[in-house]
Amino acid sequence: MPQTLYDKLWNLHEVAQREDGTHLLYIDRHLIHEVTSPQAFEGLKIAGRKPWRISSNIATPDHNVPTTDRAKGIQGINDEVAKLQVVTLDENCKQHDILQFDIHDIRQGIVHVVGPEQGLTLPGMTIVCGDSHTSTHGALATLSMGIGTSEVEHVLATQCLKTSKLQNMRVIINGDLQKGVTPKDVTLAVIGKIGTAGGTGYAIEYAGSVIENMSIEGRMTVCNMAIEAGARAGLVAYDQTTEAYIKNRPFAPTGEQWIHAKSQWEELISDEDAKFDKEIEIDGSLIAPQVTWGTSPEMVIDIDGFIPEPDSESIQHALDYMDLEPGKKIKDIKLDQVFIGSCTNSRIEDLREAAKVLEGKKISDSIKRAIVVPGSGLVSKQAVEEGLDKVFMDSGFEWRAPGCSMCLAMNPDQLGDGEHCASTSNRNFEGRQGYGGRTHLVSPSTAAASAIEGHFVDVREYLP
Numbered sequence: 001m002p003q004t005l006y007d008k009l010w011n012l013h014e015v016a017q018r019e020d021g022t023h024l025l026y027i028d029r030h031l032i033h034e035v036t037s038p039q040a041f042e043g044l045k046i047a048g049r050k051p052w053r054i055s056s057n058i059a060t061p062d063h064n065v066p067t068t069d070r071a072k073g074i075q076g077i078n079d080e081v082a083k084l085q086v087v088t089l090d091e092n093c094k095q096h097d098i099l100q101f102d103i104h105d106i107r108q109g110i111v112h113v114v115g116p117e118q119g120l121t122l123p124g125m126t127i128v129c130g131d132s133h134t135s136t137h138g139a140l141a142t143l144s145m146g147i148g149t150s151e152v153e154h155v156l157a158t159q160c161l162k163t164s165k166l167q168n169m170r171v172i173i174n175g176d177l178q179k180g181v182t183p184k185d186v187t188l189a190v191i192g193k194i195g196t197a198g199g200t201g202y203a204i205e206y207a208g209s210v211i212e213n214m215s216i217e218g219r220m221t222v223c224n225m226a227i228e229a230g231a232r233a234g235l236v237a238y239d240q241t242t243e244a245y246i247k248n249r250p251f252a253p254t255g256e257q258w259i260h261a262k263s264q265w266e267e268l269i270s271d272e273d274a275k276f277d278k279e280i281e282i283d284g285s286l287i288a289p290q291v292t293w294g295t296s297p298e299m300v301i302d303i304d305g306f307i308p309e310p311d312s313e314s315i316q317h318a319l320d321y322m323d324l325e326p327g328k329k330i331k332d333i334k335l336d337q338v339f340i341g342s343c344t345n346s347r348i349e350d351l352r353e354a355a356k357v358l359e360g361k362k363i364s365d366s367i368k369r370a371i372v373v374p375g376s377g378l379v380s381k382q383a384v385e386e387g388l389d390k391v392f393m394d395s396g397f398e399w400r401a402p403g404c405s406m407c408l409a410m411n412p413d414q415l416g417d418g419e420h421c422a423s424t425s426n427r428n429f430e431g432r433q434g435y436g437g438r439t440h441l442v443s444p445s446t447a448a449a450s451a452i453e454g455h456f457v458d459v460r461e462y463l464p
Contacts, residue, residue, distance in 0.1 A: 002271035004168045005235050006203040009143040009268070013126045015160055024160045028125040031111045032059035032098070032152070034089040035410070036130025040153035041092040051096050051156045058120055059093050059100040061086045062110045063410045067373050067400035073103050082410065109376025109402040112136040112343040116220065117376055119249025123238045123265040128155055133343050133426060135226045139219035140246070141238040141268040143203070146227065166232055167277040169202040170270075173210040175285035180460035182353065183218035184345060184424065184443035186210060187225040188290035192300040194280060199231030202278065205270060206236050210284040216245040217349040224344045225426050228297040238268040289459055291330050292428050292441040294318035299428075303446070303458045305330050321430055322438050323418070331456050333440070334366065336419035338451040339433070340397075340444050341373030342407035345424035350444040351383050355391040357448040357462050363396035364454030370397045371413065373405040397451070409434045422447045422456065 003011070015024040037059070044050065051057060064082035074090075077083040086103065093100040101107040101114060108114070112133055115121040121137045127144040128134060130152045137144035147161065155161055171190055191198075204226045211219065219236045226234025236242075243262065246252050253261045288302040295318045301308075309326045310316040319326065324333070340346070340354050351374065363370050372392045374380035380402055383389055389399045406413040407425040415421050415437025424447050425432075428439035442450070449459040 002273040002275065004270045004274040004276060005141065005205055005237055005268060006143065006166065006168055006233070007274070009124065009126065010165060012124065013143070018162070022162050022164050025126060025163055027128050027155050027159055027161050028056060029115070029120060029127040030057045030155050031115055031127065031129035031134070032057055032089070033063060033111050033129070033131065034061045034085040035063045036149045036152055037092065038085060038088045039149045040130070040156060041088075043150075043153040044156055047157075049157045051098065052159045054097055056159060057098045057156070058115070059089060059098055060108050060111055060114050061089055061103055063404045063408065065103055065108075065403040066411055067371070067403050067405050067413060070103070070401040078412070106377035106381065109374070109379065110343045110346060110404055112220075112224065113346060113375030113379065116140060116216070116245075117249070117378060119246060119252035122246065122252065122261070123242060123268050128161060132227050133224050135231070135234045136220050136224040136343060138223040138226070138233055138235040139216055140242055141236065141265065143233055143235070145233050166203040167201055168275070169199060169204045169231070169278045169280070170276045171204055171206050171280045171282065172208040173206070173282045173284045174208040175210060175283050177210060177284050177287065178460065180289055180445060180458075180463050181287050182443040182445060183214055183221040185287055185290045186284065187222040188292065188297065188300050188441060189287045190280075190282065191225065191229045191297045192290070193282060194229055196228060196296055196298045197230045199226060199229040202231050203233040203235060204229065204231045206234060208284070211236055212239065215349060216241060217347045220347070221344055225297065228426055237270060238265045289443065289446050291446065291456055292439075293322065293324060293330060295321055295428060295430050297426070297428060297441060300441070301330060303330060303456065331458070333420060334455050335422050335450060336368050337415055337421040338363070338367060338370040338397075338447050339373070339406040339413075339421055339423045339425065340371070340447050341375070341400075341405050342423075342425035343375065343404070344426045345444050346373060346375030346379065348379050348382050350424065351379070351388050352386070354444040354448040355388045357445050357459060358395040358397070358452070359391050361395055361452050363451040366454035367396070367451055368419070370451050371400050371406065372397050373400045373413075374402050376402050395451075406433050408432060409437070415439070422450045
């Protein structure tokens with residue numbers, strides 16, 4: 001019987017079906033950070049249990065780490081709760097002999113950047129993390145899902161996850177993207193089309209020529225935001241691009257193991273006659289640079305668009321919170337801050353994209369603060385070797401140390417009340433980047449171009 005990629009991954013890992021209709025799924029890789037793990041380890045301690053398979057776990061602090069004064073290490077964290085979480089992660093990893101890229105390790109970074117970068121994310125795996133954007137790893141033909149703290153404890157203790165099987169959705173994007181249109185614009189356009197509940201109950205497989213022509217970094221951006229479309233997981237089939245990305249990474253298989261693994265990975269595609277419960281088709285050539293205007297990722301329009309008329313209470317509430325009037329050009333929204341980073345857009349490809357726009361230019365004097373936060377110490381090192389840090393700093397951006405930073409404001413990087421920010425992150429909820437902050441989701445290149453002008457602009461005008 002023909003199977004989808006999701007079905008294949010599921011069937012490879014299903015341990016049992018329970019009487020209540022839920023299933024036990026074996027988990028290959030468990031990614032851990034400082035925010036959702038302390039209570040899980042405490043639960044193990046109280047129950048007298050230990051992690052069942054140490055080697056499957058990998059940890060790194062990311063949410064609470066400061067992006068300035070990193071030479072101080074943990075002592076540079078001023079918030080006592082944040083500091084306690086990072087210290088507790090250190091202690092738990094040492095006690096249980098779990099590999100951690102700690103705050104002093106050049107490999108430290110955002111967990112969803114570090115995993116693929118190190119070759120810890122491998123095709124065919126099931127991957128979980130106490131973070132909703134674990135869907136990112138699906139770009140490498142994995143089944144990857146965010147889990148809650150109680151589930152973190154369960155996976156640590158049993159290496160299994162109690163879960164329900166999802167339905168299959170395929171989003172097919174064909175055509176040639178216009179210049180200046182990036183994977184971030186593609187994933188925002190998908191969410192704008194199907195809505196933030198469009199993928200509820202589904203695993204979304206992204207397919208079509210647009211996806212096939214994307215780098216793995218681009219595919220990670222698309223899968224990262226599958227969760228914002230309501231899906232539990234996003235996936236892309238294995239291909240030569242996947243193979244080339246993984247080869248020679250630190251934790252990737254080598255020699256005979258590589259040959260054997262590759263023969264297995266090549267099966268990680270949906271069969272030609274596989275049945276999907278829902279299919280969506282999008283013409284990629286019609287996608288323009290995207291900007292969110294409201295308080296949900298589905299509240300998104302083209303860069304040439306206008307703020308919509310309210311046709312519901314939720315739309316009116318979003319307009320009030322964002323202090324926007326219907327009919328206003330998206331290009332007329334003035335910006336206070338610009339943030340380039342997060343697990344969505346902090347990889348080397350993202351930084352190159354933004355630097356290309358900024359080279360030889362200065363950001364507007366009206367921008368109060370513009371920061372670039374690489375996704376890991378290794379991304380930062382590579383960017384410095386390529387001179388990208390100098391391009392950013394010469395233009396007026398601040399160059400920061402790796403971490404989640406302003407994506408969710410669990411650190412000093414925050415918006416002020418009422419400030420508008422062009423952000424390359426993944427969520428624009430009320431207060432997401434700081435109390436009263438107003439977030440507009442965009443691509444790295446749109447963020448860079450908009451920083452130059454102090455308001456949103458069409459990045460296509462800034463590219464050769």
